[in-house]
Amino acid sequence: xxxxxxxxxxxxxxxxxxxxxxxxxxxxxxxxxxxxxxxxxxxxxxxxxxxxxxxxxxxxxxxxxxxxxxxxxxxxxxxxxxxxxxxxxxxxxxxxxxxxxxxxxxxxx
Numbered sequence: 001x002x003x004x005x006x007x008x009x010x011x012x013x014x015x016x017x018x019x020x021x022x023x024x025x026x027x028x029x030x031x032x033x034x035x036x037x038x039x040x041x042x043x044x045x046x047x048x049x050x051x052x053x054x055x056x057x058x059x060x061x062x063x064x065x066x067x068x069x070x071x072x073x074x075x076x077x078x079x080x081x082x083x084x085x086x087x088x089x090x091x092x093x094x095x096x097x098x099x100x101x102x103x104x105x106x107x108x109x
Contacts, residue, residue: 003084005093009033009048020077020100022068039067048081052091057081061101076105 002013028036058080079098086092
């Protein structure tokens with residue numbers, strides 16, 4: 001699970017997220033989203049910006065070509081972005097539960 005915090009979407013995550021980060025861990029911990037996941041940020045950022053306005057976002061078996069082990073990988077993820085509200089009611093960041101589904105999706109082809 002990850003949290004994307006603040007206007008730069010700084011990435012904070014728990015141990016369960018480490019397999020998703022793969023060789024990018026620990027480098028991407030505490031990095032802005034645009035730096036941590038630059039290869040997929042053009043897909044993620046517009047969704048994250050909508051959630052910062054208070055919307056929820058959900059995607060099932062979302063195809064993302066990630067570079068996490070030094071080469072582009074076809075990966076699939078079921079994930080959501082949930083707004084994290086601050087005391088004043090504004091959205092300060094996003095909760096990002098995510099599950100990699102690559103193995104299942106590929107085996108079902």
